[in-house]
Amino acid sequence: MKKNITVFMGSPRENGNSDKLAKAFIKGAKSVDNIVNFIIIRQKNINGCIGCEYCYEHAGECAQKDDMQEIYKILETTDVIVFATPIYYQSFPSQLKA
Secondary structure, X not given: OOOEEEEEEOOOOOOOHHHHHHHXXXXXXXXXXXXXXXXXXXXXXXXXXXXXXXXXXXXXXXXXXOOHHHHHHHHOOOOEEXXXXXXXXXXXXXHHHO
């Protein structure tokens, strides 16, 4: 059964090990006819939450108009989420956390 997969590249380094692993995963996923969205976080302008609670009163819509709005649309149709990222100090890089 075909899946809609979204791969988040969380590494701040271009062409590092995480990039290579993500590209190998994407190649394999596409080879069995899955749909793959590849989002490179280091190329996006994503702000952290400011706790304004605007989203509570506006059906989840964020007051900040950054690149996250485009990602939300992709996630609406995503069946599987994959994070390709290094681990820094026992956690994801800050770009991916935002």
